[in-house]
Amino acid sequence: MEAARRWWSRYALIVFxxxxxxAFGVHDIVATGGVTRIAENLKDGxxxxxxxxxxxxxxxxxxxxxxxxxxxxGDVFMIGSLVSTGLWGTLGLTLTTxxxxxxxxxxxxxxxxxxxxGSLNVLIERVGYRPLRGAPKLAPLITAVGFSFILQNVGLLxxxxxxxxxxxxxHAQQDLFNIGGVxxxxxxxxxxxxxxxxxxLLVTFLARSRMGKAMRATAQNPEAARLMGINVDTTISVTFxxxxxxxxxxxxxxxxxxxxxxxxQGFRAGLIAFTAAVMGGIGNVYGAVLGGLIIGCxxxxxxxxxxxxxTNILVFGYLVAIMVLRPRGLLGEExxxxx
Amino acid sequence: MTSARTxxxxxxxxxxxxxxxxxxxxxxxxxxxxxxxxxxxxxxxxERGIVSMIGPxxxxxxxxxxxxxxxxxxxxGVISFRGRDITRMRPDRITALGIARTFQNIRLFGTMTALxxxxxxxxxxxxxxxxxxxLRPPRVRREERSAHxxxxxxxxxxxxxxxxxxxxAVNLSYxxxxxxEIARALASDPSLLLLDEPTAGMNADESARLVAFMRQLxxxxxxxxxxxxxxxxxxxxxxxxxxxxxxxxxxxEGKPQTVAGDPRVVEAYLGKRGGTE
Amino acid sequence: xxxxxxxxxxxxxxRMARIRERYGVLRRRGDAIWARRYARLAIVLVAAAAVILxxxxxxxxxxxxxxxxxxxxxxxxxxxxxxxxGFAGLxxxxxxxxxxxxxxxxxxxxxxxxxxxxxxxGIHILTSGLASTLPGIHINLTAGRQGITPIDPGQLPGLNPxxxxxxxxxxxxxxxxxxxxxxxxxxxxxxxxxRAWVALREDEVAAAxxxxxxxxxxxxxxxxxxxxxxxxxxxxxxxLNTVNADQxxxxxxxxxxxxxxxxxxxxxxxxxxxxxxxxxINTWLIPSVIPNLSSKxxxxxxxxxxxxxIFGFLLVIMMVLRPQGLLPExxxxxEFVEHVGTGPTDMSAxxx
Numbered sequence: 027m028e029a030a031r032r033w034w035s036r037y038a039l040i041v042f043x044x045x046x047x048x049a050f051g052v053h054d055i056v057a058t059g060g061v062t063r064i065a066e067n068l069k070d071g072x073x074x075x076x077x078x079x080x081x082x083x084x085x086x087x088x089x090x091x092x093x094x095x096x097x098x099x100g101d102v103f104m105i106g107s108l109v110s111t112g113l114w115g116t117l118g119l120t121l122t123t124x125x126x127x128x129x130x131x132x133x134x135x136x137x138x139x140x141x142x143x144g145s146l147n148v149l150i151e152r153v154g155y156r157p158l159r160g161a162p163k164l165a166p167l168i169t170a171v172g173f174s175f176i177l178q179n180v181g182l183l184x185x186x187x188x189x190x191x192x193x194x195x196x197h198a199q200q201d202l203f204n205i206g207g208v209x210x211x212x213x214x215x216x217x218x219x220x221x222x223x224x225x226x227l228l229v230t231f232l233a234r235s236r237m238g239k240a241m242r243a244t245a246q247n248p249e250a251a252r253l254m255g256i257n258v259d260t261t262i263s264v265t266f267x268x269x270x271x272x273x274x275x276x277x278x279x280x281x282x283x284x285x286x287x288x289x290x291q292g293f294r295a296g297l298i299a300f301t302a303a304v305m306g307g308i309g310n311v312y313g314a315v316l317g318g319l320i321i322g323c324x325x326x327x328x329x330x331x332x333x334x335x336x337t338n339i340l341v342f343g344y345l346v347a348i349m350v351l352r353p354r355g356l357l358g359e360e361x362x363x364x365x
Numbered sequence: 366m367t368s369a370r371t372x373x374x375x376x377x378x379x380x381x382x383x384x385x386x387x388x389x390x391x392x393x394x395x396x397x398x399x400x401x402x403x404x405x406x407x408x409x410x411x412e413r414g415i416v417s418m419i420g421p422x423x424x425x426x427x428x429x430x431x432x433x434x435x436x437x438x439x440x441x442g443v444i445s446f447r448g449r450d451i452t453r454m455r456p457d458r459i460t461a462l463g464i465a466r467t468f469q470n471i472r473l474f475g476t477m478t479a480l481x482x483x484x485x486x487x488x489x490x491x492x493x494x495x496x497x498x499x500l501r502p503p504r505v506r507r508e509e510r511s512a513h514x515x516x517x518x519x520x521x522x523x524x525x526x527x528x529x530x531x532x533x534a535v536n537l538s539y540x541x542x543x544x545x546e547i548a549r550a551l552a553s554d555p556s557l558l559l560l561d562e563p564t565a566g567m568n569a570d571e572s573a574r575l576v577a578f579m580r581q582l583x584x585x586x587x588x589x590x591x592x593x594x595x596x597x598x599x600x601x602x603x604x605x606x607x608x609x610x611x612x613x614x615x616x617x618e619g620k621p622q623t624v625a626g627d628p629r630v631v632e633a634y635l636g637k638r639g640g641t642e
Numbered sequence: 643x644x645x646x647x648x649x650x651x652x653x654x655x656x657r658m659a660r661i662r663e664r665y666g667v668l669r670r671r672g673d674a675i676w677a678r679r680y681a682r683l684a685i686v687l688v689a690a691a692a693v694i695l696x697x698x699x700x701x702x703x704x705x706x707x708x709x710x711x712x713x714x715x716x717x718x719x720x721x722x723x724x725x726x727x728g729f730a731g732l733x734x735x736x737x738x739x740x741x742x743x744x745x746x747x748x749x750x751x752x753x754x755x756x757x758x759x760x761x762x763x764g765i766h767i768l769t770s771g772l773a774s775t776l777p778g779i780h781i782n783l784t785a786g787r788q789g790i791t792p793i794d795p796g797q798l799p800g801l802n803p804x805x806x807x808x809x810x811x812x813x814x815x816x817x818x819x820x821x822x823x824x825x826x827x828x829x830x831x832x833x834x835x836x837r838a839w840v841a842l843r844e845d846e847v848a849a850a851x852x853x854x855x856x857x858x859x860x861x862x863x864x865x866x867x868x869x870x871x872x873x874x875x876x877x878x879x880x881x882l883n884t885v886n887a888d889q890x891x892x893x894x895x896x897x898x899x900x901x902x903x904x905x906x907x908x909x910x911x912x913x914x915x916x917x918x919x920x921x922x923i924n925t926w927l928i929p930s931v932i933p934n935l936s937s938k939x940x941x942x943x944x945x946x947x948x949x950x951x952i953f954g955f956l957l958v959i960m961m962v963l964r965p966q967g968l969l970p971e972x973x974x975x976x977e978f979v980e981h982v983g984t985g986p987t988d989m990s991a992x993x994x
Contacts, residue, residue, distance in 0.1 A: 460853035
């Protein structure tokens with residue numbers, strides 16, 4: 027009995043994470059003789075989740091450095107979608123544009139969206155959070171909510187209240203190739219092709235560059251960092267810049283992937299991304315990515331098997347379970363004293 | 366040889382860990398990941414004794430303290446208080462049993478007054494619950510009144526002037542903050558008081574007064590005291606027994622003079638030099 | 643030093659004079675204290691009367707009164723959340739759940755929801771997919787987006803049965819709830835539990851070391867807050883005559899949290915003010931005043947489409963300009979002011 031308890035406390039988390047795919051995988055084998063369906067669910071989950079991962083990184087970086095849940099971050103992502111799709115019109119990118127014009131055009135809109143969102147995030151920090159550095163931790167939370175509303179209104183004015191289609195420039199659902207029956211679409215490749223390099227770049231930056239070290243130092247102990255000559259204000263601004271650029275990239279990918287945009291998409295994405303960041307261990311970049319991917323998979327499995335109404339229940343049920351089984355998050359560090 | 370007597374400072378023989386001890390720790394270790402902070406320490410405190418734990422910085426003294434009060438869980442070993450196993454007990458339960466502490470860097474509740482800080486210290490000895498606090502029946506009102514009186518008395522006992530009892534803790538002087546911390550610890554009627562570097566920041570005069578105060582606590586209130594200290598004068602002056610930790614291990618234990626002359630102790634503090642103190 | 647044998651003598655007369663003088667001083671100081679207390683009581687009574695009689699200034703069915711009752715219900719909510727976030731310092735983003743539980747509870751029992759059987763055999767969950775294909779009886783838990791409506795209004799003995807045309811009884815019931823919540827808040831603030839919460843908020847580790855059981859104390863805070871959230875939720879459901887899933891968005895939790903923070907974390911009257919201000923901004927300023935404003939100033943833009951943004955802008959402005967809240971808690975103010983206490987016994991007189 028004691029041995030069983032010890033086994034459970036070590037492996038319960040893994041059991042929880044695997045139970046959905048394994049259960050449905052078994053169901054698939056029994057029902058169809060193969061695992062194609064569950065594999066497809068997981069593939070979709072990963073490519074969807076990659077978008078959440080990019081947004082989640084912004085949440086985790088900001089929380090790690092100033093312990094603030096940047097509620098406006100999801101809406102920055104939404105602005106990223108709007109900026110990039112707006113640019114398509116300006117650049118004259120349509121369904122008929124040839125590859126020679128499309129690729130540079132998309133890269134340009136990616137860059138501009140990233141710059142725009144990065145700057146937006148920095149601006150928000152400067153105006154709404156920096157003045158409140160000394161205030162109780164909950165005060166900037168309200169400014170974040172305020173900015174969230176403002177940005178949503180901007181979206182509302184820009185594209186109206188309902189979901190808007192955008193040109194499917196990349197032919198997102200076009201079949202690229204086939205792995206054992208699982209169709210890989212262009213959308214999937216796009217998602218991973220954007221996320222992976224960005225994450226690698228970011229992690230390298232954090233580990234190697236001076237500013238990256240400054241960011242990590244400030245996250246651990248702002249006072250000591252200041253005493254060591256680190257300009258904490260600049261470091262925080264850079265953090266917001268990085269988070270914002272990633273959100274901008276995610277915005278473009280989302281628009282190409284889903285081919286619809288909506289002023290409310292940021293709020294929804296923000297909730298998911300923040301959950302992903304917490305699940306993975308707040309403050310940890312890899313954790314945010316992992317959390318995003320996991321949630322993507324849960325969502326796909328749920329949408330596909332149980333119906334959309336159950337998805338939120340499952341996602342947040344998983345959050346609760348992970349928090350109970352491992353309060354610091356999947357990859358978080360144990361920072362508290364015991365007891 | 367029992368530990369129930371009131372010993373005069375510096376004259377009692379060193380106590381061995383015995384079942385009569387107020388608190389006893391057997392082979393207690395604590396590791397954080399790969400780092401072994403405390404290694405197989407066996408230690409006991411006699412009833413109404415004043416004992417000290419010394420050692421160079423990083424020796425594991427505060428970690429050991431934290432295990433005694435339940436903030437850290439020992440990786441191995443057993444800690445018992447009055448014969449009761451408290452190894453895995455929550456800190457608030459341990460306080461309720463009668464162990465109280467102060468902190469190395471003062472941890473008062475800054476936005477509460479000195480009086481309120483001490484009142485929080487009485488939490489374990491009060492009984493008002495949610496409903497009682499809302500309805501305030503006579504029993505609860507009486508409890509509040511006597512709690513306030515006790516808090517005032519304790520603050521007076523530690524020498525805090527009445528004029529500052531209503532000040533917020535952040536606005537008190539360093540010395541007064543130390544006093545409030547001790548009063549707060551005494552508020553739970555402990556039989557064992559753990560003081561973590563209580564003389565930090567004090568001059569010789571104040572230290573001497575603290576020494577007298579500790580003896581007073583032992584004699585008047587029957588409180589045993591475990592002291593972490595760096596001020597050797599104080600240690601020599603007040604301890605009945607001194608335990609030395611270095612790199613997580615106990616390297617010496619005994620009467621103050623004996624320990625002071627122990628070459629291992631000297632080496633631990635001064636490094637391998639072989640000179641005398 | 644005393645005379646000892648009862649004879650006053652010269653020294654004794656001096657003493658008597660001194661005693662009389664001190665008695666006189668005390669009597670005057672005592673009088674002053676009593677005068678202050680009577681004055682305070684008078685002010686409180688007048689204010690209470692004003693608050694109770696307020697609705698008579700308006701038509702029984704006026705829209706202002708409608709918004710006012712909603713604001714008062716929000717005061718109850720905010721004061722409940724204040725216990726969790728303000729006193730104990732616990733961030734609670736899920737407060738809307740208690741609103742929902744309270745609302746659905748009254749929805750279930752205050753309408754025919756459980757009593758009527760669907761015209762098809764058995765009762766079905768209003769969902770699609772796997773679950774509804776399972777045979778058997780399903781319990782209808784929520785009516786999804788459609789909601790449960792109408793809900794019988796509460797009947798209190800002695801008062802006329804409520805009806806939507808006369809909003810005054812609603813107002814007084816809401817006021818009654820506020821009175822209860824206020825009492826609880828005030829009593830808890832200066833109690834063993836209240837102190838434990840502040841200690842917990844300041845320094846959890848030190849609090850535990852002083853004997854405060856962390857989990858139990860936090861649960862007490864959540865439970866108290868939840869109780870008032872549910873109470874207010876039941877009232878609002880009955881008042882609005884409907885309960886449906888759309889009412890319980892995440893943004894509701896944020897809305898109530900904003901009231902607490904805007905009012906001044908932990909400060910009871912600040913939270914009351916914050917709740918009233920935000921509720922009115924939401925139900926009155928933005929829907930009614932601003933559109934009228936735009937035509938008066940001659941702006942062509944339809945300001946209603948900016949209501950989100952205006953609300954957000956107001957939040958940002960209010961927080962940046964006054965982060966400590968409208969009526970900050972005494973403690974936070976005192977941090978910056980050297981204050982010579984007159985002794986512990988006076989402290990209880992200082993509070994509300």
